[in-house]
Amino acid sequence: MAERLTDIGPPKYDLFWPQVIKDNAGKWLYHDILEPGVLLHVSETGAKIWSVRCGTTRLMTTMMVEDICKLADQFCDGHFRFTTRNNVEFLVVDESKLEPLKKALKAAGNLPIGGTGASITNIVHTQGWVHCHTPAIDASGVVKAVMDDLFEYFGSHKMPAQVRISLACCLNMCGAVHCSDIAILGVHRKPPVIEHTHLDKMCEIPTTIASCPTAAIKPAKVDDFKSVAVNADRCMFCGNCYTMCPAMPLADADGDGIALWVGGKVSNSKSMPKFSKLAVPFIPNEPPRWPTTVKMVRQIVEAYVAGANRYERLGEWAERIGWERFFEKTGLEFTHHHIDDYRFAATTWRTSTQFKW
Amino acid sequence: MAKKHQTPMLDELEKGPWPSFVTDIKRMAETGKDACADLLGQLELSYKDKEGHWKHGGIVGVLGYGGGVIGRYSDVPDLFPGVEHFHTVRVNQPAAKYYHSESIRKIMDIWNRRGSGMLNMHGSTGDIIMLGAFTDELENIFAELTSLGWDLGGSGSALRTPSSCLGQSRCEFACINAEDICYDLTQSYQDELHRPAWPYKFKFKVDGCPNCCVASLARSDCAIIGTWRDDIRIDKAAVAAYAAGEFAANGGAHGQDVKLDIQKDVCDLCPTQCMAWDGKTLSINNKECTRCMHCINMMPRALRPGKDTGASILVGAKAPILDGAQMGSVIVPFIKMEPPYEEFKEFVEKMWEWWDENGKNRERIGETIQRLGLGTFLAAVEVEPDPRHVKEPRSNPYVFYKEDEVPGGFDRKIEDYRKRHAR
Numbered sequence: 132m133a134e135r136l137t138d139i140g141p142p143k144y145d146l147f148w149p150q151v152i153k154d155n156a157g158k159w160l161y162h163d164i165l166e167p168g169v170l171l172h173v174s175e176t177g178a179k180i181w182s183v184r185c186g187t188t189r190l191m192t193t194m195m196v197e198d199i200c201k202l203a204d205q206f207c208d209g210h211f212r213f214t215t216r217n218n219v220e221f222l223v224v225d226e227s228k229l230e231p232l233k234k235a236l237k238a239a240g241n242l243p244i245g246g247t248g249a250s251i252t253n254i255v256h257t258q259g260w261v262h263c264h265t266p267a268i269d270a271s272g273v274v275k276a277v278m279d280d281l282f283e284y285f286g287s288h289k290m291p292a293q294v295r296i297s298l299a300c301c302l303n304m305c306g307a308v309h310c311s312d313i314a315i316l317g318v319h320r321k322p323p324v325i326e327h328t329h330l331d332k333m334c335e336i337p338t339t340i341a342s343c344p345t346a347a348i349k350p351a352k353v354d355d356f357k358s359v360a361v362n363a364d365r366c367m368f369c370g371n372c373y374t375m376c377p378a379m380p381l382a383d384a385d386g387d388g389i390a391l392w393v394g395g396k397v398s399n400s401k402s403m404p405k406f407s408k409l410a411v412p413f414i415p416n417e418p419p420r421w422p423t424t425v426k427m428v429r430q431i432v433e434a435y436v437a438g439a440n441r442y443e444r445l446g447e448w449a450e451r452i453g454w455e456r457f458f459e460k461t462g463l464e465f466t467h468h469h470i471d472d473y474r475f476a477a478t479t480w481r482t483s484t485q486f487k488w
Numbered sequence: 489m490a491k492k493h494q495t496p497m498l499d500e501l502e503k504g505p506w507p508s509f510v511t512d513i514k515r516m517a518e519t520g521k522d523a524c525a526d527l528l529g530q531l532e533l534s535y536k537d538k539e540g541h542w543k544h545g546g547i548v549g550v551l552g553y554g555g556g557v558i559g560r561y562s563d564v565p566d567l568f569p570g571v572e573h574f575h576t577v578r579v580n581q582p583a584a585k586y587y588h589s590e591s592i593r594k595i596m597d598i599w600n601r602r603g604s605g606m607l608n609m610h611g612s613t614g615d616i617i618m619l620g621a622f623t624d625e626l627e628n629i630f631a632e633l634t635s636l637g638w639d640l641g642g643s644g645s646a647l648r649t650p651s652s653c654l655g656q657s658r659c660e661f662a663c664i665n666a667e668d669i670c671y672d673l674t675q676s677y678q679d680e681l682h683r684p685a686w687p688y689k690f691k692f693k694v695d696g697c698p699n700c701c702v703a704s705l706a707r708s709d710c711a712i713i714g715t716w717r718d719d720i721r722i723d724k725a726a727v728a729a730y731a732a733g734e735f736a737a738n739g740g741a742h743g744q745d746v747k748l749d750i751q752k753d754v755c756d757l758c759p760t761q762c763m764a765w766d767g768k769t770l771s772i773n774n775k776e777c778t779r780c781m782h783c784i785n786m787m788p789r790a791l792r793p794g795k796d797t798g799a800s801i802l803v804g805a806k807a808p809i810l811d812g813a814q815m816g817s818v819i820v821p822f823i824k825m826e827p828p829y830e831e832f833k834e835f836v837e838k839m840w841e842w843w844d845e846n847g848k849n850r851e852r853i854g855e856t857i858q859r860l861g862l863g864t865f866l867a868a869v870e871v872e873p874d875p876r877h878v879k880e881p882r883s884n885p886y887v888f889y890k891e892d893e894v895p896g897g898f899d900r901k902i903e904d905y906r907k908r909h910a911r
């Protein structure tokens with residue numbers, strides 16, 4: 132057997148670049164979005180590259196990758212890349228191939244063109260019921276249902292500014308949804324149910340106790356089994372205990388569902404980066420097409436489109452009109468769950484007589 | 489005949505204009521991939537139950553690596569034997585995710601022969617995620633991947649796979665070579681990436697400019713964000729062309745017919761109000777500019793970042809677990825980023841040493857800094873305090889002085905005091 136290779140790291144980033152990028156990296160002068168999904172970059176040397184951006188499902192088979200490879204072979208000498216938001220970009224060097232590529236994409240039907248500029252681009256998301264052990268919701272199915280509904284906005288530039296939607300299927304937030312224009316978050320609402328008969332065999336009790344951020348878990352003896360007890364009043368349903376201890380599952384058909392968050396951003400442009408804020412505390416899981424979630428996301432998007440100035444991000448709009456107005460414009464209900472009661476809660480309370488009727 | 493489960497609920501997700509993962513997985517199942525048929529079967533069950541059906545991972549992996557594989561088992565393996573084991577293999581992506589069909593086909597070939605054929609393109613840290621391997625295939629997959637020049641990414645309490653935006657390869661805004669920095673860090677810290685040895689995970693992300701397309705300041709323990717110290721470069725002819733309506737606003741982001749009103753769309757929205765436009769000349773008071781990128785985003789053909797470029801380093805971002813979400817805080821306002829990045833790496837190693845010594849188990853560096861104080865951290869990494877480190881100075885009056893900061897120290901004699909003050 133050949134010597135075992137380790138620690139070689141990934142292929143170098145320029146290995147798969149088209150020649151025009153090898154020749155012009157660091158020399159790009161400007162870009163222009165010619166139409167939704169089609170970007171032109173022009174170099175100081177006059178060289179040009181066209182990128183055609185298409186949405187993908189993120190969760191895909193090798194057959195889907197082969198579909199992409201075939202198109203890349205035919206129109207891009209085999210070159211393509213993925214963006215950070217699960218879009219694929221076909222890199223075109225020969226302008227005469229641009230229209231035929233677009234035609235072929237439309238014919239293929241599974242790679243919609245769009246996701247540039249003032250669009251609603253693809254949803255960054257996590258695993259859901261397709262792979263993870265802690266989800267409160269599915270990921271791919273919710274994304275599919277929401278993107279079907281918002282499809283017209285993916286391939287157009289009708290938003291006031293770019294809109295980034297993210298989804299995470301539990302509070303771990305592998306998709307890091309906490310700074311998105313709209314975030315779809317899976318939440319549990321019941322404390323873990325404890326399998327006392329097996330807990331001591333499956334878990335290390337001290338690490339399980341230590342895993343709880345609110346110190347809700349205590350050692351307990353139940354019917355002669357060494358186990359733990361959870362103080363339900365302190366539990367914030369974060370699932371940390373379950374990650375440490377499989378004998379404490381949280382998942383529950385009635386307990387689990389979706390919370391919607393709005394107004395986050397990561398860019399430094401104009402206003403400071405912002406966290407997303409709670410808009411809808413809970414929507415039940417409604418597989419297979421999550422109609423209430425889909426409807427409420429649209430409600431938020433439409434209020435934003437109607438009210439925001441051009442170039443204003445969703446969070447900038449909400450702050451300008453005030454959150455009291457945001458709830459009025461979106462028609463969403465404000466409840467006691469919207470008022471923070473965790474550690475830095477007081478920093479979010481209103482401490483002024485300035486507010487709107 | 490290929491295996492097939494009834495999936496009436498999932499079938500509903502084949503409708504509608506957005507690409508359907510169900511349709512894609514079905515066609516793979518039809519080629520005889522039982523893992524794909526069983527994946528759909530188990531997912532259908534989850535749709536019925538409104539609960540997932542995967543068990544905790546357990547420890548699986550490849551020899552000599554502490555991460556890169558996430559164990560996953562079905563909790564209904566009798567119904568869906570094809571996904572009894574469904575481990576994830578994280579394959580480290582090339583920075584900025586450029587591919588050539590020829591090379592990626594070879595990876596797909598491995599995965600078709602030895603795995604389920606299911607993927608995430610890509611995981612949220614950036615890796616190619618191969619979804620669904622049986623334990624006894626892991627070493628073979630690893631051997632074939634490395635023989636083709638690919639390696640695993642990070643998982644567990646280790647350095648996670650660094651990622652970057654596409655930087656200078658195709659973006660005119662990039663102030664640093666984001667991909668090279670990403671690649672250099674990945675290669676320099678292979679041991680930290682493959683052998684978890686820390687209190688918890690640690691992520692680097694590199695953004696070429698403050699637009700932060702890879703969300704470094706929200707999603708990485710150490711964000712490297714390109715910026716500049718000199719003046720924004722202005723092309724006067726192009727400014728005139730924008731004023732004349734020859735170019736689309738915002739690089740065409742709102743359509744080719746949306747033109748720019750330089751006063752209203754650029755100057756009035758500048759957060760520091762440091763721009764002026766008299767109908768002919770655009771001037772920028774660069775000393776007051778906070779390099780937010782707004783004006784450059786609006787007029788990419790007329791404005792460019794300066795030439796004295798480097799990076800701002802923000803440390804400590806993380807998702808909410810446990811104490812609430814944090815964004816990165818400015819630690820190094822400006823650092824030159826030229827290969828081999830020695831100055832930056834010295835900073836990184838000081839930071840890791842401090843965290844390794846002071847961090848508690850499962851504590852991200854941002855939480856350690858919060859617990860022990862930003863001032864303590866700055867001292868550990870030998871950075872002088874600067875107003876750029878804060879939004880505003882403290883408003884609470886409880887300042888902790890150290891003994892050596894006060895003349896004469898803390899040791900005093902009560903007798904001396906009593907000489908001056910009656911009891």
Ligand code: HEM
Nearest residue numbers: 214215216217218246252398400653654659699701739785
């Ligand atoms: C006109 C100004 C901008 C230009 C030229 C620009 C350029 C780019 C480029 C080249 C990419 C692909 C990057 C990659 O995948 O590595 C990208 C993606 C992205 N950018 Fe920007 N960016 C701009 C403004 C912004 C702003 C202001 C934000 C944040 C608010 C932002 C957030 C993102 C995000 C989240 C992605 C991933 C998009 C996707 O995959 O669909 N960008 N941008």
Ligand code: HEM
Nearest residue numbers: 257258262263264303304305307611612613614707807809
């Ligand atoms: C304390 C917080 C977190 C915990 C306990 C956690 C735990 C997990 C677990 C159990 C998985 C496996 C999912 C599967 O079965 O495939 C996973 C996947 C993943 N996580 Fe996290 N995660 C956390 C936060 C994050 C954050 C903030 C990010 C990124 C910014 C992240 C990035 C990833 C990635 C890239 C994957 C691979 C699959 C995917 O992209 O969906 N995780 N995480």
Ligand code: SF4
Nearest residue numbers: 263266300301303305
């Ligand atoms: S967000 Fe939660 S449920 Fe979803 S993949 Fe991450 S850890 Fe798993």
Ligand code: SF4
Nearest residue numbers: 343366367369370372
């Ligand atoms: S779910 Fe979270 S808060 Fe509740 S007991 Fe478990 S660790 Fe504690």
Ligand code: SF4
Nearest residue numbers: 653659662696697701
């Ligand atoms: S972060 Fe800046 S340099 Fe990187 S792709 Fe985005 S706009 Fe370009």
Ligand code: SF4
Nearest residue numbers: 758777778780781783
């Ligand atoms: S980069 Fe931002 S702060 Fe600087 S001049 Fe432009 S708009 Fe103003």
